[in-house]
Amino acid sequence: MMEAYDYGLGLLSPGRVVRWLMVLLAPLVLLILVVVIFLLLVMTVFGFPLGGQLGRPPGGVAGQPPNSNFLAQIPASQRPLLQSVAKDNQLPWEVLAAIVRIESNFGQASGNYAGLTEAQWERYAPAVFGGPTGYEPGNHEKSLEVLAALLKAGGARQGDGDGIRRGIGDFKSGDNYFYRVLQVAGRYGFILPGSFEEKLVQLTVAQEGKPYVWGATGPAAFDCSGLTAYIYARLAVALPRNSQAQYFAAEPVSADQVMPGDMFFLEYTYQDPTIRLTHVGIYKGGGIAIHAPQEGETIREEPIDNAFFRQHWYGFARAKRPGMVPPTTGVEEDTGPVGGDWQNFDVRKGEPTSPAIDRWLLTCGSQGVKSPQLAEAPLGETIGQVYLRMGRKYGINPAYAAAFFTKESSCGNFGSNLASHNFGNIRWTPGYPTLDGIWRAYPTWTDGMEDWFRLIKEYYLGQGLVSVDRIVPVYAPAADSNNVELYITQIKQYVSRIMQR
Helix, strand or coil: CCCCCCCCHHHHCCCHHHHHHHHHHHHHHHHHHHHHHHHHHHHHHCCCCCCCCCCCCCCCCCCCCCCHHHHHHCCCCCCHHHHHHHHHHCCCCHHHHHHHHHCCCCCCCCCCCCCCHHHHHHHHHHHHHCCCCCCCCCCCHHHCCCHHHHHHCCCCCCEEEEHHHHHHHHHHHHHHHHHHHHHHHHCCCCCCCCCCCHHHHHHHCCCCCECCCCECCCCCCHHEEEEEEEHHHHHCCCCCCCHHHHHHCCEEEECCCCCCCCCCEEECCCCCCCCEEEEEEEEEEEEEEEEEECCCEEEEEEEEEEHHHHHHHHEEECHHHHHHHCCCCCCCCCCCCCCCCCCHEEECCCCCHHHHHHHHHHCCCCCCCCHHHHHCCCCCHHHHHHHHHHHHHCCCCCCHHHHHHHHHHCCCCCCCCCCCCCCCCEEECCCCCCCCCCCCCCCHHHHHHHHHHHHHHHHHHCCCEEEEEHHHHCCCCHHCCCHHHHHHHHHHHHHHHHCCC
């Protein structure tokens, strides 16, 4: 029998081939593991996305940033008068304008132009006019002169933040009113001298012209969230590293509540449509945004309502810090859930607790079914907290969102729109995804819920339809085979039970 020789062919035996491949591939596998571990560490420390670039994605979600031309809200005939009286009395004209806007909407909502009481008029008018004068609250010029005298007597002066606060406090006491004046004056470009907000905006303006570099955190270059984190860190306020984390670490504020120094956020500016909050910047006030846009561009100012921002708008938020200005309401006292009597079923009034929402969705009231939306709660939040956050963003009591969700689909359990996550059975319109050409479709119930909030704010509140009795006949008309009276009764019952939990 011939002896078996491999003549070197044994090198190709299966066992040896495997061993050789292991020897050759081991360094490559090790390298890949090192890279993966490094990326995981970077994601853990910095989070993703980093500062978002303004790359245009395939379609965006339309939003509603505030109008940047706030000065146009002031009647053209009144602005010179406001500025003249302020200059003569060494006061910031924006503060006078804010008070008049709050008190009478420049004389359009009330005959008392500046909100002066008769007692205030009698006290300060004689010094202005050289003797006693009759009470003329509808006279624009005289009202401004008396208001200016009152503010000056309290210590208000141009450039003196503490004095301005005292003067406004003498006119109407309470921090809430003072903050409302600051918020409205901020629309016209005013920032309280010496305040945290003034320092923040000044620091941000000082970065203008520096280049955008993805992942950069300053001081020579920045990406968007690197800029905001750097600015706040200079003022001893720690922010997370990425735009989405910064939003969730802050307090959402509405356009009526926004102040200079607040952050603004855009959504879906990445090519990847699965990443939502992708861009952040600083609101300068006066309708102007400051941000680090994208590679090849520099930090700059632009109107907050430019076309790109409108396409990708998400909202405002205020970084939490000791002594922060609470997000009180600006001009429209009833805009946003600020408490008050919700029992007249004005959707802008009241706010439930987040556990009340969570408990309601666990059983969909008394229907005994658990809402699938509960599984959508983001890390660190309950779905009830998401409801509250959205309610504050849009100025709507979130109990109504839960009530309509209950009425339309038993909290996402029954009906023809379950696959589309159509929270409020909103009919399809061009520009929205759809599964059947009839109803809008969304990736999640929470996305559908936000569209419901947006619809109620922009369409119904925008037309002055603020109560359940006025919204439902339009939302669920009898022409669509709805029992309108029963629908109204059920929504009120659901809201009452949520609010009393």
